[in-house]
Amino acid sequence: AEYMGNKTKCLIIGVRYRLAPEYPFPAAVNDVIKQFDLLINWNGPGIPDPLPSYADRSRVLVAGDSAGGNLAISVALAFPKRIKALIGIYPLVQLLKFDLPSHREFWHTSYEIFRGKDLRKQAYYMNVGQKHEAAILQSKHLSKKLATKYQHLFKDLNIKHKSVKLEMKGYDSASTEIMEPILDDYRLSPYIAPSEKLSKIPAVSILNCYFDPIRDDGSLFAARLKQLGVPTRHYLQENCFHTAFNFFKLTKSGLEFIDKVVSEILYFL
Numbered sequence: 001a002e003y004m005g006n007k008t009k010c011l012i013i014g015v016r017y018r019l020a021p022e023y024p025f026p027a028a029v030n031d032v033i034k035q036f037d038l039l040i041n042w043n044g045p046g047i048p049d050p051l052p053s054y055a056d057r058s059r060v061l062v063a064g065d066s067a068g069g070n071l072a073i074s075v076a077l078a079f080p081k082r083i084k085a086l087i088g089i090y091p092l093v094q095l096l097k098f099d100l101p102s103h104r105e106f107w108h109t110s111y112e113i114f115r116g117k118d119l120r121k122q123a124y125y126m127n128v129g130q131k132h133e134a135a136i137l138q139s140k141h142l143s144k145k146l147a148t149k150y151q152h153l154f155k156d157l158n159i160k161h162k163s164v165k166l167e168m169k170g171y172d173s174a175s176t177e178i179m180e181p182i183l184d185d186y187r188l189s190p191y192i193a194p195s196e197k198l199s200k201i202p203a204v205s206i207l208n209c210y211f212d213p214i215r216d217d218g219s220l221f222a223a224r225l226k227q228l229g230v231p232t233r234h235y236l237q238e239n240c241f242h243t244a245f246n247f248f249k250l251t252k253s254g255l256e257f258i259d260k261v262v263s264e265i266l267y268f269l
Contacts, residue, residue, distance in 0.1 A: 003248065007262045010269065011055050013039065017071065024127030029187045032071045033078050036062070040082050057082075059269055063261075065089035065245050066214075067125075073190040076201050085203040085268040089261060090212055090242055093221040094191035095122055096150060096183060098139045102215040118213070126182050128175070135175035143176035146183055150192055153224065191221050199228040205264040206232070209240035209257065233267075235260060 001012040017031035040057055042049050051057070060083050064072030069091025076086040098107070107118070123133045135141040186193035204225050208218040215236070222234035237244075237260065240253045245261070248254035 003258065004262055004265065008265045010265060011052070021124040025125050025182065026187055028071055029074045032075055036075050036079060040079065059084060061085050061087060061265060061268055063087035063089065064091065066242065067092050070190065074187050077190065077193055077197050080200040080202060083202065085205065086201055087261065087264055088204065088206045088218065089245055090208050090214060090218060091206065092214055093217045094189040096142055096146065096189055097154065100216040103213050106213040126179060128179055132175040132178065141175050141179050142183065143180045146180060153192060191224065195228055198225060199230060201230055203231040203268060207235045207260060207264065209242055209244055210236060210238045211240065212242035233264065
């Protein structure tokens with residue numbers, strides 16, 4: 001945050017939110033929306049302004065990386081008229097399908113150990129517990145009803161010339177029953193948000209790294225936004241990896257990536 005603030009001369013505000021497993025979904029979403037509301041809609045008098053006097057509430061961007069990108073999208077959907085743009089840094093945008101090409105390339109091969117760890121985190125976040133981890137790990141967590149409902153969002157989309165479909169690999173009835181209402185909530189998977197809500201976001205920049213299991217999720221999200229007429233910029237850095245944003249002081253590719261984030265901030269402001 002300090003690096004980006006110095007580079008952009010902008011006020012960078014980071015927010016805290018409750019974490020799973022102690023506080024599962026939608027606690028984090030509710031926390032960031034409440035805090036953004038407090039920051040942007042302060043109206044006094046009698047209540048101290050949470051922002052410094054030089055802050056300009058008419059020039060606001062919302063951004064986040066990975067799971068934080070997921071939360072940033074929720075904020076953008078809740079307050080589209082109060083932001084100039086949304087910046088998603090390798091954001092987590094959907095939990096319906098875990099076998100996109102980038103999932104198979106990284107989670108299903110040399111990154112198998114991380115796949116188990118990452119998907120286990122999603123089980124904790126959804127508050128479905130260890131009992132249903134296996135269904136998520138095997139992509140058997142999606143009910144036939146939801147597969148049918150959201151098939152159109154995965155149909156006829158191509159990622160690196162590979163066709164993408166929302167296919168069921170069988171399902172665990174006990175798991176799908178308990179997870180269906182959670183998976184059907186677009187606050188968890190903003191990629192499935194109603195078109196009328198997504199189309200109200202004023203502008204979007206999605207930044208992805210090639211070496212990332214959720215690389216193609218960002219491509220899908222950017223493609224859908226463009227189809228809805230949302231001004232969308234999509235950037236893919238070939239020599240970079242998930243979480244590189246946090247290691248910009250240690251790697252050249254990480255520094256290049258965070259400098260690209262800085263340029264996107266300046267572009268929209």
